[in-house]
Amino acid sequence: MLDATLRQQLQTYLERLTRPVELVASLGEGDASIEMRDLLRDIATLSPLISLSEIGDDERKPSFSVGSPGHDIKIRFAGVPMGHEFTSLVLALLQAGGYPPKVDAAVIEQIKSLRGELKFEIFISLSCHNCPDVVQALNLMAVLNPNVTSTMIDGAVFQKEVETRQVLAVPMVFLNGKELGQGRMSIEEILAKVDTNADARQAEQINAKGTFDVLIVGGGPAGAAAAVYAARKGVKTGVVAERFGGQVLDTLGIENFISVKQTEGPKMAAALEEHVKAYEVDIMNLQRAEQLVPADADGLITVKLASGAALRSRSVVVATGARWREMNVPGEREYRGRGVAYCPHCDGPLFKGKRVAVIGGGNSGVEAAIDLAGIVAHVTLIEFDGKLRADEVLQRKLRSLPNVRVILSAQTTEVHGESGKVNALSYKDRSSGDQHRIELEGVFVQIGLLPNTDWLRGSVALSGRGEIEVDARGATSLPGVFAAGDATTTPYKQIVIAMGEGSKAALSAFDHLIRSSAPVSQANAA
Known part of the structure; x- marks a missing residue:
């Protein structure tokens, strides 16, 4: 099932296991069951800590569970997790086997504090590049919290169930039998849906933050580049984003980013976030900006958020990007995710x-x-x-x-x-x-695309297409506010151009700071 190279790579990963992992397969007679049996038998030979039983009685066949004796872990793969989902399988093996997850401690504590039975089912397709993030997030929740069950379901294998439950878009997540959401979701987004007190806690934390020197609104390529360039100047830098990574997360193949022959959007988004986190940048994810208020008498610009929180900064870089253009015809929104x-x-x-x-x-x-x-x-x-x-x-x-x-x-x-x-x-x-x-x-x-600028109407000048009007330095019509990327009038909406424009906007914001009367704080200031 696994070629020699993949076997060697997987065996190297499995050396990180610190406790036994138990695979229990529920198999039928078809080709998919044969493929699953071959895959699991291959995996079981790669580590003495992995055992395989083929006597499972789950109603979905073929499927298998991933667990660890003595630990209440409920992870199941219904279908053969190859293609984009192979990484989900590897991570499930590692995490069930005791390998620590690479997520913030606060997220881990939030997962562990969830109460009540949470039974997640995730319908996926193996060609979907958005699906693995959702599967991996829910699998991690199942590892950390015994109240959580996570089941990946390959829609191509279980087509009758897809039709019965009217699954017409992936990833689609059901919680306790009811639809929770559709599309790419990070673990933070999922927690925000199931942890009803999360928004209020986050708003309180954001309101308690001090003044920023450069506040970037948007976490796509332009916003990430602006954050790196601002942070390298030693000023207090923050990023507030509705979804860090932006539309790059929804891009499959990227073959025109100079020096990188080929990559995928989610990989690039992860690399952007890793680069930004290498600096002292305060990232506030899953926060939607609702209003931009011009500078007050103290020279502070305010960005109000949908959560009710507000942030203040001596300069702002807007990099909110764009979204898919809708047809705006009857039935489009009603049947989104339903065809x-x-x-x-x-x-x-x-x-x-x-x-x-x-x-x-x-x-x-x-x-x-x-x-x-x-x-x-x-x-x-x-x-x-x-x-x-x-x-x-x-x-x-x-x-x-x-x-x-x-x-x-x-x-x-x-x-x-x-x-x-x-x-x-x-x-x-x-x-x-x-x-x-x-x-x-x-x-x-x-x-095509529409700029995410509705929240800026009345505060900065917009073109007839709704794009933020910027000059050669990235400056908008509002002093201290700069903009970059697909939300602006800069032509050619490309990742490499957005990064350059984001860098330029951050340099312009820093120039504004040093030329204005407002003092520039240090990055490690309160």
């Missing part, structure tokens, strides 16, 4: 053998249609313009596919559904005005 999706890599396998539409004829839309054509029965690509805007090489590939139809000059008007899931899409022919309806099961929206 309306935004990530073909993640959710495509759930539509195997079905009919789907892709909205958008740029590079993202055409790439999505090409990828989906290898999975689904049929793809209809709908483009508002009279021609596709994707690169010619992509268009040639698209035209070569027998199960793809392209409709130009078409305006999507409504997403239809029945019994809680998508069953059709309507569009208007922009040439004739005629209305058409397509029967299908999925709609993948790929029509």
